[in-house]
Ligand SMILES: Nc1ncnc2c1ncn2[C@@H]1O[C@H](COP(=O)(O)OP(=O)(O)OP(=O)(O)O)[C@@H](O)[C@H]1O
């Protein structure tokens with residue numbers, strides 16, 4: 001009888017059941033969308049971090065930040081100013097170590113030997129500034145001794161100027177081109193920034209190519225520079241053969257070009273030096289312990305975990321992520337509570353409208369418990385219907401988010417000595433040139449937002465549906481239990 | 494057999510108390526047929542509630558076959574209702590979403606009758622009130638008289654000792670009224686019921702052998718020797 005009665009009630013009072021169910025559905029759908037969007041956010045953040053770190057890296061070790069005294073290392077370009085009739089192109093590469101902070105290669109071994117460290121590999125991030133163009137000597141208006149220099153460029157082309165002299169027509173017409181080069185440890189292909197890219201054509205380094213003149217180019221850089229497999233890239237006069245094109249899994253690549261570590265060290269005159277050590281912990285639960293171990297045992301270093309880095313993520317991704325985790329969570333809790341309450345009140349008022357019906361059943365000898373069970377049963381089925389609707393709605397919502405994939409921007413603040421991205425410190429821009437090597441202290445990435453629905457989210461949704469039904473049933477059941485059998489005789493109609 | 498001694502029922506309405514029953518002494522023998530009449534608000538329905546164990550008196554006793562219903566717990570009272578007492582209400586009180594047969598079955602649910610037997614007994618009960626063709630109909634698909642027949646079948650399917658009816662013809666027109674009275678009288682005779690019926694209808698009361706009148710909670714019983 002329980003099921004017959006239940007079925008009949010739900011079928012014949014479909015509208016009322018649907019009102020209760022859709023209230024719950026809304027709450028449940030919101031929970032699904034919010035939780036899958038926030039897990040999408042998490043995934044996006046993970047992607048951002050991964051694009052900098054590479055897969056499997058738990059933390060990085062860099063040299064502790066120091067007060068910058070970059071003057072000594074400021075890049076200088078030296079060009080000879082030619083006569084006004086000379087159109088000869090000149091070019092010069094400056095190779096700088098990113099952030100000007102390096103660690104000795106021996107530190108890599110030291111870090112690798114720490115307790116809890118499964119693997120450590122060093123890498124050298126370089127920034128290459130290439131200036132090429134024409135430089136013409138200025139001409140004096142008055143018959144003074146020669147010696148005019150280019151007015152821009154800060155180079156040493158400008159001679160002493162006589163107070164009577166004025167330079168005219170001198171100048172330079174040049175391009176400034178800056179790109180990043182990452183020296184990778186080819187013997188450790190499983191760790192470091194290159195792991196977050198896939199080799200989409202050609203090949204990656206062989207472990208034997210420790211000092212080979214080969215280069216793997218980032219796909220977008222290769223496209224921009226029209227680089228193909230077999231082409232050569234010249235850095236500071238050294239020719240490298242392009243052996244592979246790497247496409248980052250997400251966001252930006254860590255560098256434009258990847259070359260063997262030894263080559264990078266030679267190019268930048270930093271023999272046995274690295275900028276960053278990528279560390280993999282043997283137990284991902286122990287990252288904080290390993291971090292403090294390294295910090296304690298190897299002085300003068302900064303250890304940055306992905307959690308630290310995540311804190312520095314800003315931009316729309318971080319805003320949206322905060323929104324999802326704060327506003328979204330509260331909103332869905334609020335809507336859920338409201339939905340539960342509304343479902344409860346609707347169920348309770350439905351019982352009020354059926355006072356005579358339940359009174360009659362009690363008069364016929366139905367126990368209070370049996371009547372209550374009937375009411376709770378109806379409410380739970382309503383809840384389940386709401387759950388099914390809510391899951392459908394929620395999946396639809398999450399699918400829509402994934403289909404639209406709104407792009408979010410993530411900005412990574414500089415942390416310590418820079419992590420793959422051009423990090424830290426005063427811009428070493430050449431005097432007066434404005435901008436070629438002006439380093440940004442942060443890295444911006446575009447990440448597409450998805451909303452993956454986890455299986456346990458569905459389980460939670462089902463749980464919520466049942467809970468909602470029970471809450472509603474509790475309201476209604478309480479009301480039904482208090483009905484007196486004598487109410488059957490009441491003449492309310 | 495009912496034995497009521499000094500039965501009172503007071504309802505509290507705010508500060509005022511209403512004496513719905515002001516001391517009833519009444520004996521109803523097994524197989525008796527008692528018609529209760531009286532002005533509105535006289536306490537007829539209240540008395541029927543006491544007899545049916547739907548509510549407990551404020552004071553006094555309501556004995557059914559030696560058991561004082563006034564002293565029973567709610568669950569014992571529920572059991573008495575489910576086994577011994579059949580109700581017929583003025584406004585039928587059928588469950589609107591259940592078919593005629595299912596409505597009759599609801600009376601057998603507390604008795605833990607197996608589903609198949611329940612269906613068979615419900616069908617038989619409906620047949621005995623002349624509704625064999627209407628088993629699958631919803632209350633809304635039946636006329637008032639047919640609905641009241643379903644209610645009578647529901648009251649009697651469990652074969653109770655007592656049938657209590659509160660104005661069973663109050664919502665029916667004249668032709669239906671006689672029809673329902675015929676059904677009730679037939680059932681009373683066939684089942685050997687103790688039958689207590691409240692009615693406003695003086696033509697019914699006139700024909701009854703024993704008529705009780707309730708006025709302001711007080712009862713007077715008149716034996717009608719002629720009929
Ligand atoms: N649940 C209740 N709460 C308060 N007062 C009640 C309640 N039920 C009945 N009464 C009062 O008790 C008195 C008797 O009511 P009862 O329903 O027994 O009268 P009745 O004879 O059946 O009247 P009617 O012919 O109109 O059905 C009335 O004054 C009524 O207002």
Ligand SMILES: [Mg+2]
Pocket residue numbers: 537538539659
């Ligand atoms: Mg009445």
